[in-house]
Amino acid sequence: xxxxxxxxxxxxxxxxxxxxxxxxxxxxxxxxxxxxxxxxxxxxxxxxxxxxxxxxxxxxxxxxxxxxxxxxxxxxxxxxxxxxxxxxxxxxxxxxxxxxxxxxxxxxxxxxxxxxxxxxxxxxxxxxxxxxxxxxxxxxxxxxxxxxxxxxxxxxxxxxxxxxxxxxxxxxxxxxxxxxxxxxxxxxxxxxxxxxxxxxxxxxxxxxxxxxxxxxxxxxxxxxxxxxxxxxxxxxxxxxxxxxxxxxxxxxxxxxxxxxxxxxxxxxxxxxxxxxxxxxxxxxxxxxxxxxxxxxxxxxxxxxxxxxxxxxxxxxxxxxxxxxxxxxxxxxxxxxxxxxxxxx
Amino acid sequence: xxxxxxxxxxxxxxxxxxxxxxxxxxxxxxxxxxxxxxxxxxxxxxxxxxxxxxxxxxxxxxxxxxxxxxxxxxxxxxxxxxxxxxxxxxxxxxxxxxxxxxxxxxxxxxxxxxxxxxxxxxxxxxxxxxxxxxxxxxxxxxxxxxxxxxxxxxxxxxxxxxxxxxxxxxxxxxxxxxxxxxxxxxxxxxxxxxxxxxxxxxxxxxxxxxxxxxxxxxxxxxxxxxxxxxxxxxxxxxxxxxxxxxxxxxxxxxxxxxxxxxxxxxxxxxxxxxxxxxxxxxxxxxxxxxxxxxxxxxxxxxxxxxxxxxxxxxxxxxxxxxxxxxxxxxxxxxxxxxxxxxxx
Numbered sequence: 001x002x003x004x005x006x007x008x009x010x011x012x013x014x015x016x017x018x019x020x021x022x023x024x025x026x027x028x029x030x031x032x033x034x035x036x037x038x039x040x041x042x043x044x045x046x047x048x049x050x051x052x053x054x055x056x057x058x059x060x061x062x063x064x065x066x067x068x069x070x071x072x073x074x075x076x077x078x079x080x081x082x083x084x085x086x087x088x089x090x091x092x093x094x095x096x097x098x099x100x101x102x103x104x105x106x107x108x109x110x111x112x113x114x115x116x117x118x119x120x121x122x123x124x125x126x127x128x129x130x131x132x133x134x135x136x137x138x139x140x141x142x143x144x145x146x147x148x149x150x151x152x153x154x155x156x157x158x159x160x161x162x163x164x165x166x167x168x169x170x171x172x173x174x175x176x177x178x179x180x181x182x183x184x185x186x187x188x189x190x191x192x193x194x195x196x197x198x199x200x201x202x203x204x205x206x207x208x209x210x211x212x213x214x215x216x217x218x219x220x221x222x223x224x225x226x227x228x229x230x231x232x233x234x235x236x237x238x239x240x241x242x243x244x245x246x247x248x249x250x251x252x253x254x255x256x257x258x259x260x261x262x263x264x265x266x267x268x269x270x271x272x273x274x275x276x277x278x279x280x281x282x283x284x285x286x287x288x289x290x291x292x293x294x295x296x297x298x299x300x301x302x303x304x305x306x307x308x309x310x311x312x313x314x315x316x317x318x319x320x321x322x323x324x325x326x327x328x329x330x331x332x333x334x335x336x337x338x339x340x341x342x343x344x
Numbered sequence: 345x346x347x348x349x350x351x352x353x354x355x356x357x358x359x360x361x362x363x364x365x366x367x368x369x370x371x372x373x374x375x376x377x378x379x380x381x382x383x384x385x386x387x388x389x390x391x392x393x394x395x396x397x398x399x400x401x402x403x404x405x406x407x408x409x410x411x412x413x414x415x416x417x418x419x420x421x422x423x424x425x426x427x428x429x430x431x432x433x434x435x436x437x438x439x440x441x442x443x444x445x446x447x448x449x450x451x452x453x454x455x456x457x458x459x460x461x462x463x464x465x466x467x468x469x470x471x472x473x474x475x476x477x478x479x480x481x482x483x484x485x486x487x488x489x490x491x492x493x494x495x496x497x498x499x500x501x502x503x504x505x506x507x508x509x510x511x512x513x514x515x516x517x518x519x520x521x522x523x524x525x526x527x528x529x530x531x532x533x534x535x536x537x538x539x540x541x542x543x544x545x546x547x548x549x550x551x552x553x554x555x556x557x558x559x560x561x562x563x564x565x566x567x568x569x570x571x572x573x574x575x576x577x578x579x580x581x582x583x584x585x586x587x588x589x590x591x592x593x594x595x596x597x598x599x600x601x602x603x604x605x606x607x608x609x610x611x612x613x614x615x616x617x618x619x620x621x622x623x624x625x626x627x628x629x630x631x632x633x634x635x636x637x638x639x640x641x642x643x644x645x646x647x648x649x650x651x652x653x654x655x656x657x658x659x660x661x662x663x664x665x666x667x668x669x670x671x672x673x674x675x676x677x678x679x680x681x682x683x684x685x686x687x688x
Contacts, residue, residue, distance in 0.1 A: 010396060010398075012396055012397060012398040013397075027393075030394065032392075032394070036391070036392040039388055044380075045548065046548050047380065047383060047548045047549050047576070048376075048547065049376070050354075050376070050541075050547040050548065051550075052354060053357075054354075054356040080574075082570060082571055082572070083423070083427070083568055083569060083572060085569065086569070109569075110569070113566060197394075201392055202392055203393055203394040203571075204389065204391045204394065204574060205574055206395075206423065206572075206574035206575075223457055225427060225430070225450060225453075227426055227547075228423075228424075228426070228550075229550075230423065230576070231548030231549065231550075232391070232549070233574065
């Protein structure tokens with residue numbers, strides 16, 4: 001339960017699976033925005049000096065505003081949300097952890113590290129029986145959205161018995177804003193996780209946040225200690241989270257491109273059943289054939305051990321990538337047709 | 345015990361203390377090398393993509409070689425050693441933690457977070473009575489070195505009763521290599537901490553390592569989870585830790601500059617009593633006057649709450665900084681003389 005599993009995004013793994021694929025790889029195996037926030041030159045001191053506490057507070061304040069947290073005191077800045085998972089799971093003493101799944105596998109692993117007995121459940125109501133409940137909202141990979149009212153009711157019920165709800169809003173930047181619960185953390189009983197790298201396309205800088213009631217945020221902050229966020233992450237976080245016009249334009253662009261991807265897929269007989277505008281979710285009996293067919297063309301999708309018919313497909317990042325995807329889908333669909341003809 | 349304390353290195357704090365100081369500040373309050381490893385252009389993917397697992401393994405292997413660890417399986421790469429401290433302190437169940445002090449204050453704070461009853465002791469032998477013992481070697485701020493044999497004996501004794509020794513070798517890059525214990529971690533019972541940012545002058549990238557027996561390293565690795573080290577830290581770590589000729593030349597340069605600083609200080613009546621080549625340690629009844637005198641000239645030293653007569657002084661980074669330091673020391677010494685004359 002504690003071994004690190006595949007999450008997509010490794011071209012080393014892709015090359016091992018498809019050694020003869022044409023290069024460069026097109027990595028559609030993640031939900032990371034291929035259009036990263038514009039890169040800029042960092043001041044040398046962002047690398048050489050210890051991050052300034054004042055600059056870290058500035059990041060916290062901008063994040064509070066961007067995510068709709070009540071105040072900067074509710075925001076914990078971290079070198080990625082990943083490193084926060086076992087810390088958040090340790091906020092309640094070892095008990096029964098239930099994860100609404102299938103979802104991002106690291107939550108179950110983190111709960112186990114924190115000493116919980118972990119199960120995955122598919123029914124929201126079952127989460128009421130937990131000491132620690134975890135929901136990814138919108139969910140990765142299928143895009144399922146749980147409503148804010150349901151989340152707050154669950155959090156209140158868990159809180160009343162000393163439990164905790166974790167709401168992972170890793171993809172809420174492109175989710176329905178009415179369902180985000182960042183503004184409600186003052187009521188206690190839940191922690192929201194926010195990922196910087198996915199929407200801003202800067203997964204390498206490692207930046208994430210926990211949004212929580214003030215006392216919980218202070219406890220997590222103390223565990224991370226000073227200088228938790230690196231200089232480059234501070235600089236990119238402050239600039240990008242404060243750039244609301246880039247964010248608005250990017251949301252529109254991602255919506256358009258997700259639609260374009262759906263149209264392209266359906267043209268080749270692949271029906272999208274969910275996802276967000278950063279990734280599309282597909283259920284098809286031809287999943288394995290599609291994964292292999294595109295892999296051999298140097299296009300990496302995300303497949304899943306828990307469902308051989310499921311695939312997650314990210315957005316191509318350029319005209320060249322769109323073109324190669326279209327060609328590869330065409331070739332795959334044609335071979336599939338031929339096979340069908342032979343069989344019939 | 346869990347509040348984050350001052351560690352030097354904050355120019356925000358400096359400006360608040362000395363609002364009329366001439367700018368720019370000369371920050372001698374840290375032990376960070378002012379001559380950082382040469383900056384280079386990062387590939388865009390170091391920021392945009394998730395760090396590749398293969399690249400992270402490469403960093404681990406280079407760190408093992410640089411620090412003299414038995415193997416890559418003994419190396420845990422982290423976004424700074426700071427974030428590792430409570431995790432390492434949690435490797436033994438809550439008990440009695442003893443820190444050989446005075447030293448870096450974060451160790452006591454981390455031990456308390458992990459649930460230990462923490463005390464500082466000044467006598468090495470007293471550490472045998474602990475469940476968790478912490479030694480910084482060479483020590484920050486006074487430079488005291490504890491011998492390898494003594495450390496390994498202590499580790500074995502603690503190990504035999506289920507305890508643990510933490511050896512923080514944050515400044516061992518410029519310490520006596522015969523006393524480092526990284527190569528001995530296979531015997532179990534201790535964890536070594538290594539800091540990348542200090543010697544390489546890249547504190548902002550946030551990179552540090554734990555060196556430990558394989559099972560302990562695996563446990564720490566699992567807690568950090570995937571992508572613990574950011575793209576920029578991976579790239580700088582791989583290049584700088586592998587650059588042994590830069591390292592050798594830098595050690596010589598720092599030795600020379602530390603000597604130059606000692607000579608400059610003694611010329612103004614300030615006797616250096618210890619330290620490493622990255623920082624000098626001074627005990628003088630005039631510490632408060634020196635801290636203020638230089639602070640008013642825009643030169644920040646490190647003072648300590650636990651000893652008003654102690655100061656830590658880092659290395660100036662340029663001819664301009666050396667010149668300003670000399671001028672400020674001269675003005676301070678002259679005022680001190682005048683005061684002495686008035687009094688006599």
